[in-house]
Amino acid sequence: MSSRRIFARPARFAAIAPYLWMMLFFLVPFAFVLKISLSQTAIAQPPYDPVFDLTAGWDALKTAFAALSIDNFRLLVSDDIYVFAYLRSLTVAVTATALLLLIGYPIAYGMARLPKSWQAVAMVLVIVPFWTSFLIRIYAWINILQHDGLLNQILLALHLVSQPVVWLSTDSAMYIGIVYSYLPFMILPLYATLAKMEPALEEAAGDLGAPPWQVFWLVTFPLSLPGVGAGVLLCFIPIVGEFVIPDLLAGSNSLMIGQTLWLEFFTNKDWPVASAAAIVLLMVLLLPLLLYERLQKRQLEQGH
Amino acid sequence: MRKALRLSRFNIASLALGLAFLYLPILILVIYSFNASRLVTVWGGWSLRWYHEFFNDRAMIDAAWMSLRVAVSSATIATLLGTLAAVALSRGERFRGRTLFSGMLYAPLVMPEVITGLSLLLLFVALNAERGFWTVTIAHTTLTMCFVAVVVQSRLGSLDRSLEEAAMDLGCDPVRAFLSVTLPLIAPAIIAGWMLAFTLSLDDLVIASFTTGPGSATLPIRIYSEVRLGVKPEINAICTLVIALIAVVIVIASLASKLSSSQGESAAPL
Numbered sequence: 080m081s082s083r084r085i086f087a088r089p090a091r092f093a094a095i096a097p098y099l100w101m102m103l104f105f106l107v108p109f110a111f112v113l114k115i116s117l118s119q120t121a122i123a124q125p126p127y128d129p130v131f132d133l134t135a136g137w138d139a140l141k142t143a144f145a146a147l148s149i150d151n152f153r154l155l156v157s158d159d160i161y162v163f164a165y166l167r168s169l170t171v172a173v174t175a176t177a178l179l180l181l182i183g184y185p186i187a188y189g190m191a192r193l194p195k196s197w198q199a200v201a202m203v204l205v206i207v208p209f210w211t212s213f214l215i216r217i218y219a220w221i222n223i224l225q226h227d228g229l230l231n232q233i234l235l236a237l238h239l240v241s242q243p244v245v246w247l248s249t250d251s252a253m254y255i256g257i258v259y260s261y262l263p264f265m266i267l268p269l270y271a272t273l274a275k276m277e278p279a280l281e282e283a284a285g286d287l288g289a290p291p292w293q294v295f296w297l298v299t300f301p302l303s304l305p306g307v308g309a310g311v312l313l314c315f316i317p318i319v320g321e322f323v324i325p326d327l328l329a330g331s332n333s334l335m336i337g338q339t340l341w342l343e344f345f346t347n348k349d350w351p352v353a354s355a356a357a358i359v360l361l362m363v364l365l366l367p368l369l370l371y372e373r374l375q376k377r378q379l380e381q382g383h
Numbered sequence: 384m385r386k387a388l389r390l391s392r393f394n395i396a397s398l399a400l401g402l403a404f405l406y407l408p409i410l411i412l413v414i415y416s417f418n419a420s421r422l423v424t425v426w427g428g429w430s431l432r433w434y435h436e437f438f439n440d441r442a443m444i445d446a447a448w449m450s451l452r453v454a455v456s457s458a459t460i461a462t463l464l465g466t467l468a469a470v471a472l473s474r475g476e477r478f479r480g481r482t483l484f485s486g487m488l489y490a491p492l493v494m495p496e497v498i499t500g501l502s503l504l505l506l507f508v509a510l511n512a513e514r515g516f517w518t519v520t521i522a523h524t525t526l527t528m529c530f531v532a533v534v535v536q537s538r539l540g541s542l543d544r545s546l547e548e549a550a551m552d553l554g555c556d557p558v559r560a561f562l563s564v565t566l567p568l569i570a571p572a573i574i575a576g577w578m579l580a581f582t583l584s585l586d587d588l589v590i591a592s593f594t595t596g597p598g599s600a601t602l603p604i605r606i607y608s609e610v611r612l613g614v615k616p617e618i619n620a621i622c623t624l625v626i627a628l629i630a631v632v633i634v635i636a637s638l639a640s641k642l643s644s645s646q647g648e649s650a651a652p653l
Contacts, residue, residue, distance in 0.1 A: 081548075082547075082548040082551040082552060083476075083544065083548060084476070085551065085557055086474060086547060086548070086551065086557045086560065086561075087474060087475055087476040088557070089557045089558055089561075090470050090471055090474035090475040090476075090557075090561075091471055091475040091476075091478045092471075093467040093468070093470045093471040093475070094467070094468065094471030094472075094475060094478065094484060096464055096467055097464040097465070097467050097468035097471070097484075097488075097528065097532070098468075098471075098480070098484055100464055100524075100525070100528070101484070101487040101488065101525070102487070103506075104503065104506070104521060104522075104524075104525040105487050105490070105491065105499075105525055106487060107506060108502035108503050108505060108506040109502055111502065111505040111506050111509055112498075112501060112502045112505055115505055182401070185393070185394075185397035185401075186397050186398060186401035188394065188397070189390070189393075189394035189395065189397045189398035189401070190398065192390050192391075192394050193390065193398075201398070203637075204402055204405075205401075205402075205405070207633060208405045208406070208409065210579075210582050210629055210632075210633055211409065211582075211625075211626050211629055212582075212585065212586040212603070212622070212625055212626075212629070213586050213588075214586065214588055214603050214606055214607060214610070215409075215412070215606075215622040215625060215626065216408065216409065217610075218412070218606070218610050218614075218618060218622060219408035219409055219411065219412040219622075220408055221610065221614055222408075222411060222412055222415060222614055222619070223408055223411060225613075225614060229411060259404070259405075259408070262401075262404075262405065263405075266401075312493070313493060316493040316494075316495070317493055317494075317495055317496075319495065320494075320495020320496070320497050320498060321495070322495075322496070322497055322589055323588060323589065323607075327610060327611070337495060337497045340497050340501070341497060344501065344593075345592075350505075353501060354501065354505070357497065357498050357501050357502070360495065360497075360498060361498060364495070368490060368493065368494075371489070371493055372485075372486055372489050372490065375489045375492075375533075376485055376489070379472075379473075379533065379536050379537060379540060380472070380473070380485075380540070
């Protein structure tokens with residue numbers, strides 16, 4: 080037996096503890112979300128009905144099952160608030176991801192063209208803001224965008240506007256916040272593929288007479304598609320469920336689904352509806368999630 | 384041979400603008416934390432007044448202490464579990480339930496936090512667990528161990544496996560070979576993983592809001608409830624302190640990885 084195979088056996092045992100942990104704290108909780116999404120709202124603590132009582136035996140379990148209802152899901156489909164919230168989440172996520180790609184690509188491209196030693200520095204510079212708190216970064220923008228904030232002061236001083244512009248509680252503020260927070264997630268995968276690209280390919284296209292835009296569009300961009308895919312998924316999926324940024328920067332007249340879920344849970348104390356909203360959100364994200372998993376797996380397990 | 388292509392003016396401009404966009408807001412926030420004026424927008428000279436205010440704010444201090452304790456304990460457990468998971472995935476070859484395992488590890492990286500938070504809370508309620516320090520710690524461990532696993536796994540993947548195989552050919556048993564050859568080589572990634580888990584936990588608002596109980600708010604929860612009411616210079620001061628703490632953490636992480644990875648390629652912080 081090769082030493083690689085001998086090494087593999089104890090390595091497999093290393094999986095036991097994290098496996099059990101993730102089963103208990105990641106997988107099993109979804110069963111509870113599903114169960115409670117099928118329960119009735121009740122004014123109680125915890126605020127739902129029926130409660131499974133495994134000690135009560137099989138008959139009690141059957142009655143509990145009989146009491147399950149899909150009312151919460153019916154509510155989600157019939158009430159405009161929820162339908163609009165899902166649609167708005169998807170629209171915001173698509174728009175923001177497109178903006179991120181548009182802004183992130185030139186930066187990643189610039190990084191990949193730096194001399195090798197500078198590339199490492201640039202990478203650290205892009206990663207560091209990701210380490211500083213998310214909430215703090217949103218708060219920094221509230222400082223800048225408020226009524227008498229820096230942005231309005233600059234615009235007034237340059238006589239670009241005659242009176243302060245309302246930035247906070249608008250979609251523009253929300254998009255600024257999202258782009259700002261997710262930019263490193265878009266740049267890094269793009270940079271990773273662009274940096275690995277063989278520069279001779281672009282040179283050859285140029286030598287054969289292609290103008291720069293054609294070199295980019297016919298050679299560089301198609302070759303960077305795996306990075307584009309990774310960056311898009313890495314941004315799109317969490318943005319759909321985003322809560323903090325729209326809550327602090329966007330107006331309150333149209334909510335994203337993460338906000339409705341939060342509201343149902345914390346303000347209305349309607350746990351069953353919040354759970355049903357989470358299940359629907361999960362189903363909406365299932366396809367992008369599976370794509371992302373495949374990509375991540377390929378990158379970590381075969382890519383070396 | 385990879386040779387550098389010439390940098391166009393467009394490349395330089397997009398890099399400069401991109402970095403300015405990433406750093407200016409944070410810089411402005413830090414500068415205004417030293418503003419003597421109560422009005423956030425009027426510059427009233429340098430002052431440490433808001434830091435003083437923060438250190439006299441009992442509720443904020445309690446929340447900061449709670450956050451630090453949660454961050455240290457969850458990062459430590461997460462580093463242990465995440466490293467084990469990474470070893471199993473990159474050295475365990477094929478085993479039963481492997482696809483499910485890797486699926487469970489990669490999904491939380493992008494899963495919207497409202498879903499993770501809600502599902503964990505429902506579990507804790509069903510288990511009748513008292514919500515507070517431990518429930519938040521468990522929740523943060525679940526999220527951050529996945530990040531640790533990815534960081535360590537990518538380091539293990541780029542490692543020359545013939546090194547540990549040589550140790551075994553020379554008579555080491557697998558555990559010994561792992562401890563004396565593999566572990567020192569992946570140590571920088573493990574340290575980076577701990578730091579990442581620590582900062583992610585310190586930063587989290589959504590999952591902590593779901594899983595904490597009354598009376599044990601974390602720092603982001605306190606900051607969030609203040610920020611909703613508007614900009615306050617004291618918040619700028621707290622944010623600056625958090626940024627300083629994280630900066631120290633990053634410096635230690637990069638020094639540690641530089642010290643112990645001089646023999647291999649350096650571990651990326653992410």
